[in-house]
Amino acid sequence: MDQPDPVSVEALLARVERIFVKAGLRAENARDVARVIVAGERDNCKSHGIYRIEGCLRVLAAGKVSPDAVPQLVDQGKSVIEVDAGGGFSNPAFYAAKNALVDRTRSTGLAALVIRDCLHFSALWHDVEALAQHGLASLSMCPSYAFVAPAGGTQPLLGTNPFAFGWPRKGDDPYVFDIATSVAARGEIELHRRAGTPIPEGWAMDGDGNPTTDPEAALDGAMLTFGGHKGSAISTMIELLSGAMLGEFMSKEALDFMGGTDLLPRHGALVLAMDPQVFAARSGRDPIAQGEMLLSAIAGQGARLPSQRRFQARARSLRDGILLTRAELDQLDRFERLGLAALT
Amino acid sequence: MDQPDPVSVEALLARVERIFVKAGLRAENARDVARVIVAGERDNCKSHGIYRIEGCLRVLAAGKVSPDAVPQLVDQGKSVIEVDAGGGFSNPAFYAAKNALVDRTRSTGLAALVIRDCLHFSALWHDVEALAQHGLASLSMCPSYAFVAPAGGTQPLLGTNPFAFGWPRKGDDPYVFDIATSVAARGEIELHRRAGTPIPEGWAMDGDGNPTTDPEAALDGAMLTFGGHKGSAISTMIELLSGAMLGEFMSKEALDFMGGTDLLPRHGALVLAMDPQVFAARSGRDPIAQGEMLLSAIAGQGARLPSQRRFQARARSLRDGILLTRAELDQLDRFERLGLAALT
Numbered sequence: 001m002d003q004p005d006p007v008s009v010e011a012l013l014a015r016v017e018r019i020f021v022k023a024g025l026r027a028e029n030a031r032d033v034a035r036v037i038v039a040g041e042r043d044n045c046k047s048h049g050i051y052r053i054e055g056c057l058r059v060l061a062a063g064k065v066s067p068d069a070v071p072q073l074v075d076q077g078k079s080v081i082e083v084d085a086g087g088g089f090s091n092p093a094f095y096a097a098k099n100a101l102v103d104r105t106r107s108t109g110l111a112a113l114v115i116r117d118c119l120h121f122s123a124l125w126h127d128v129e130a131l132a133q134h135g136l137a138s139l140s141m142c143p144s145y146a147f148v149a150p151a152g153g154t155q156p157l158l159g160t161n162p163f164a165f166g167w168p169r170k171g172d173d174p175y176v177f178d179i180a181t182s183v184a185a186r187g188e189i190e191l192h193r194r195a196g197t198p199i200p201e202g203w204a205m206d207g208d209g210n211p212t213t214d215p216e217a218a219l220d221g222a223m224l225t226f227g228g229h230k231g232s233a234i235s236t237m238i239e240l241l242s243g244a245m246l247g248e249f250m251s252k253e254a255l256d257f258m259g260g261t262d263l264l265p266r267h268g269a270l271v272l273a274m275d276p277q278v279f280a281a282r283s284g285r286d287p288i289a290q291g292e293m294l295l296s297a298i299a300g301q302g303a304r305l306p307s308q309r310r311f312q313a314r315a316r317s318l319r320d321g322i323l324l325t326r327a328e329l330d331q332l333d334r335f336e337r338l339g340l341a342a343l344t
Numbered sequence: 345m346d347q348p349d350p351v352s353v354e355a356l357l358a359r360v361e362r363i364f365v366k367a368g369l370r371a372e373n374a375r376d377v378a379r380v381i382v383a384g385e386r387d388n389c390k391s392h393g394i395y396r397i398e399g400c401l402r403v404l405a406a407g408k409v410s411p412d413a414v415p416q417l418v419d420q421g422k423s424v425i426e427v428d429a430g431g432g433f434s435n436p437a438f439y440a441a442k443n444a445l446v447d448r449t450r451s452t453g454l455a456a457l458v459i460r461d462c463l464h465f466s467a468l469w470h471d472v473e474a475l476a477q478h479g480l481a482s483l484s485m486c487p488s489y490a491f492v493a494p495a496g497g498t499q500p501l502l503g504t505n506p507f508a509f510g511w512p513r514k515g516d517d518p519y520v521f522d523i524a525t526s527v528a529a530r531g532e533i534e535l536h537r538r539a540g541t542p543i544p545e546g547w548a549m550d551g552d553g554n555p556t557t558d559p560e561a562a563l564d565g566a567m568l569t570f571g572g573h574k575g576s577a578i579s580t581m582i583e584l585l586s587g588a589m590l591g592e593f594m595s596k597e598a599l600d601f602m603g604g605t606d607l608l609p610r611h612g613a614l615v616l617a618m619d620p621q622v623f624a625a626r627s628g629r630d631p632i633a634q635g636e637m638l639l640s641a642i643a644g645q646g647a648r649l650p651s652q653r654r655f656q657a658r659a660r661s662l663r664d665g666i667l668l669t670r671a672e673l674d675q676l677d678r679f680e681r682l683g684l685a686a687l688t
């Protein structure tokens with residue numbers, strides 16, 4: 001009976017933007033951070049929706065993120081474009097460089113975007129979807145905090161390192177996946193801890209390297225990679241390509257630097273973009289039509305494509321607005337009224 | 345007591361090369377195919393060693409591979425370099441394009457190699473290792489035959505799609521992984537069938553989409569991807585990037601084209617190469633030294649790095665020679681004496 005009215009996507013966007021302006025973010029930065037957070041909420045991807053606002057405010061309050069950073073684009077006309085986030089959030093840096101990345105990719109077939117020195121909290125699907133809208137395929141990856149043990153090891157060293165891929169489709173939502181290379185998200189273990197329920201086997205080991213279903217022991221120990229040694233290898237690749245190769249923090253350094261996991265991690269990110277039209281040109285085939293043969297055959301088996309639930313939620317939100325609870329709306333009010341003071 | 349003397353790597357290379365020349369391969373093609381096969385045997389990677397000779401001869405005998413194809417390099421000065429294998433084996437095409445790929449990557453930071461219309465039988469670690477020798481990081485992937493069901497599906501559609509990564513190390517073997525995106529290799533199921541033993545749960549489903557441990561039912565049904573829906577997403581990505589995007593066959597078309605799985609598949613392949621020195625330049629950090637911090641920390645936990653066993657076998661082979669059985673040596677004799685006639 002106390003179900004509040006739905007909020008339109010535009011109204012929520014304006015509101016979240018105001019929250020970040022009130023919290024001291026430069027206007028352009030507030031807009032870019034807000035649009036990524038609202039996109040998560042719109043897609044019913046609650047773990048990357050308005051829930052993230054508090055984490056962003058906390059890192060601002062701690063003085064660990066630059067509120068007025070102006071992303072600096074460094075483009076030397078090569079295949080690697082760089083943008084220095086200057087210790088600000090990653091999203092304004094991505095948007096500052098996106099058009100340059102799209103143009104370079106179209107002209108050479110393949111280009112990389114290096115994001116330096118950013119605070120990273122958002123899902124990677126946002127970036128690969130934005131590139132798919134320009135007809136590009138892309139890969140995106142970054143380190144995180146060292147919570148995950150390598151296969152055969154016992155101590156946390158790797159991040160939950162996300163790996164996302166986007167592929168454009170004609171007249172349809174793109175093919176997009178965005179996976180953590182850990183079996184489970186750290187937040188899921190946290191939820192079990194709060195609820196006092198055991199975690200499934202295979203998620204984590206305790207501090208001595210023994211398998212555990214105790215969420216407390218898991219949080220003090222190490223999480224496991226998906227797919228055993230194969231997932232561990234992929235997670236290691238992500239540390240190397242989006243950490244070591246860029247000369248930016250890997251997950252272990254990111255953790256040491258912040259001195260704890262209460263705040264968002266600071267590191268870099270890597271995006272590789274490809275133009276299928278350039279790659280396919282000499283074949284005489286339409287790469288997007290080729291892709292449809294596979295994707296429609298997957299769907300034809302009754303299998304769900306990754307992100308499909310997200311796209312369905314998006315369509316609902318755009319049509320009917322977003323349903324937030326009274327508690328969520330109250331928190332937005334408080335943030336909007338008090339800014340960083342709402343945290344105390 | 346009938347253990348034959350070990351064969352030196354060089355002697356085996358010369359012998360396998362002679363086998364392919366006898367079978368009708370152009371000299372350069374025979375050399376490149378032989379060196380990849382002998383590298384597998386040298387590394388005690390038996391499934392990609394001299395065992396592969398017969399499969400190569402069969403596809404030659406069937407007239408499904410061009411023995412005298414001359415790889416055609418197409419380099420328009422962009423970030424995408426192409427080489428047309430002309431229906432020959434993939435290895436001569438890779439070697440024909442390798443130097444151009446290395447040079448382009450060094451000058452622009454990032455480049456791709458597209459291999460078109462090749463017969464593919466070799467492990468991908470060979471290519472990424474060759475690039476690591478030039479100080480480059482690289483990814484390599486290709487489709488195969490449609491043996492694997494997508495997560496949530498029941499019918500074979502995806503290949504066992506290999507995914508390899510290489511990262512250079514200073515004064516040490518590179519960090520290299522080369523994983524199938526299926527849980528198990530098809531050959532492992534075949535071995536269980538011959539031995540009359542059940543396969544482990546989680547490897548495959550039968551033709552009705554039910555889980556099975558019966559190898560026969562598995563071979564008639566569909567294999568499963570590693571890591572559930574995450575592995576399935578990665579395998580789908582490989583179909584799109586190294587099949588659809590290139591305008592080359594995906595795994596389903598490759599199977600339809602050959603009309604059966606007795607012969608090696610024909611399709612394309614994609615290699616992405618990156619120069620860590622270009623990516624890290626502005627950071628002031630040495631990316632290779634950074635990578636060592638991670639890799640030594642993994643080893644420091646007692647975890648084995650991927651390919652480590654292979655490198656140990658290689659060191660043994662180079663020092664002591666390769667031990668082959670009498671049956672293996674006899675088969676090499678027969679192939680060398682009779683060429684394709686040995687198959688009948």
